[in-house]
Amino acid sequence: MKETKEFNNILDECLERLLARGESIEQCLVSYPEQADELGPLLRTALEAKEALAIQPRPEFRARARYHFGSVLREVKPKRRFFSLGWQPRWAMAVSVVLIMLLAGGGTVAAAGGSMPDSPLYPVKLATEQVWLTLTPSNMGRVELHAKLVERRVVEIIYMADKGDVQQVEVIAQRLDNHLVMVASLALAERGEERAMFAPAAEETGEDVYNRRNNRARLRLILESHAANQQDKLQDVLETAPESVKPALRRAIAVSGTGYERALEALD
Amino acid sequence: MQEEESLVRRAQQRDEEAFTQLYEAYFDKIYRYVALKIGNKTEAEDMTQQVFSNALQSISSFKWRGISFSAWLFRIAHNQVVDYLRKKSKQATALLDESLVSSDSNPQLVAEHRLDIEQLVLATKQLTETQREVVSLRFAGELPIAQVAKVMGKSQGAVKALQHSAIVALRKSLLLAEDNERD
Structure with missing residues (x-):
């Protein structure tokens, strides 16, 4: 019983690695050499099912x-x-950003325009874009x-x-x-x-x-x-x-x- | 996940852009799930559309209490499939028609792909209803086991056991079909 439960967990972990993370069957089997004989065919079937289901509307x-x-x-x-x-949170946000612009001055917003995602000004850039879209x-x-x-x-x-x-x-x-x-x-x-x-x-x-x-x-x-x-x-x-x-x-x-x-x- | 939570909250405030993003993220998955369950292209298309209309109408009642948005959405899809099957009072899956196959321009590839889907649909007919649900949610809906458990109202351990038995049964059924083809 305990062994079956253990195997179910291993199978699920391997499926997750295979289906969601794009790892290969071999990579999974290397992690569980003792279960490889039982695991391999099941993973191949799962992969085949997944591929057959790659249908598009x-x-x-x-x-x-x-x-x-x-x-x-x-x-x-x-x-x-x-x-x-x-x-309408978009409008609420628009008003908030306009207020921030007034308080912080146009310079902040202008500087944020060229900011990159690792900059503290980046959220201002995204918020400003939302305001443009809303307006x-x-x-x-x-x-x-x-x-x-x-x-x-x-x-x-x-x-x-x-x-x-x-x-x-x-x-x-x-x-x-x-x-x-x-x-x-x-x-x-x-x-x-x-x-x-x-x-x-x-x-x-x-x-x-x-x-x-x-x-x-x-x-x-x-x-x-x-x-x-x-x-x-x-x-x-x-x-x-x-x-x-x-x-x-x-x-x-x-x-x-x-x-x-x-x-x-x-x-x- | 946090981004999805924020999208859902915005969608609940009727933010068009947020709901459109959720729609795009789940459209193909819901379509595949429904298509595998009912095996009819036209009905799967109509039903997919209906799932999102229903979700839109009732999203304000959705609460983040122990259930994710994806589990909630698939539950809507599941309920619609159940209603449909009850009305039709026939087997859950019929043969997939040709247009469910991806629009590949190579006829040989299309034929090979079609064979796979047909085999899969036939093979899932040999599974129990709960095994089929796990396969549909896990492989067509691409849900992780925790979400499958939420949709089905079962423990993760029970779903893992079902997943194991479903794949074993699927494999047996596919091998049997292959043997029959050779004979």
Whole structure:
């Protein structure tokens, strides 16, 4: 009984190493040579199951579901109460940061703009970005802003990779992905609104429609150029970065590539 | 984890960006979990969408008391799968249709991959309901054992034992299928 319990723990530990940390079956077996005969076949079956399950939702379903989700998200937003900020932490934060700016002076915020994740001013930089996003009213304006913030994240990844900080590279890559997800979501939401406007076309002139599409096309071009430049920059760093950072850097490159693909698809 | 906690708290305040991030983080996992459990592409897509709509409607009631956000979300998915299966009153898994396979352009690779998924779905049919749940949560949902235990309302020790027996049964079933193919 005790031995079975022990084996269950070993199996689970190895599965965790295999599935979550990307270690090989051999690495696990080396740690438990006495259980290797029983453990090996089970780990191979688990790995096969995991690989067989690497199915992806169809891209058209993904896009449709994301749009539907965006619509539901907007529907369930509570009505705003005039004198209360409690319902909207983003606005509360915006006001707080503006107050900090007034108290600390513009110099702090300006200095924070160029700060890196290892700087004490970095949280001010992130908070300021949130304020920009909150204060940007249009979807396409926010798309453009998120695209600019992606550029900042790439610079930060390169800086932290040079310093050999794996954890920060991963955290910033996640932030970068979040910006690209928002680009795709906002672009899809905008496209949905655009379609909805075609029905009562009386109020929207041909020029409005032209400008809207022109704006999308312009953003698409910007994004395409960013995607190519940033991938090149990250690939360059990959060659010179410390070995320990390279796996995280590769993941960041993959995240950026997939994120840009989705974003460009949404801007089509 | 702390970042997820902060995202959930923001999502509870109806922060659109925070909820979108949670949605992106779990969308594929929930889809795979549902697809493996019900084996039907169209239904899996609809159900995945429904899971997130339900989560959005009820996130304000979610509390960080002994249960993580992922466990909570998978519980919603689990309940929907159970409802669906009860309504359909048929076996939990049917053969996966072709479009569930990844959109690989190489037909040979697609065929090989499809075979794997079909074998897996058939093999999971030989498992008990609880073993199948552990496999779905662990390999499709990519949840660690502690979270699987929370979703299933069992101890970690019990889930580890189920995981062991499920993999053994899965292996036997796959080997048997391979032998049958050779004959």
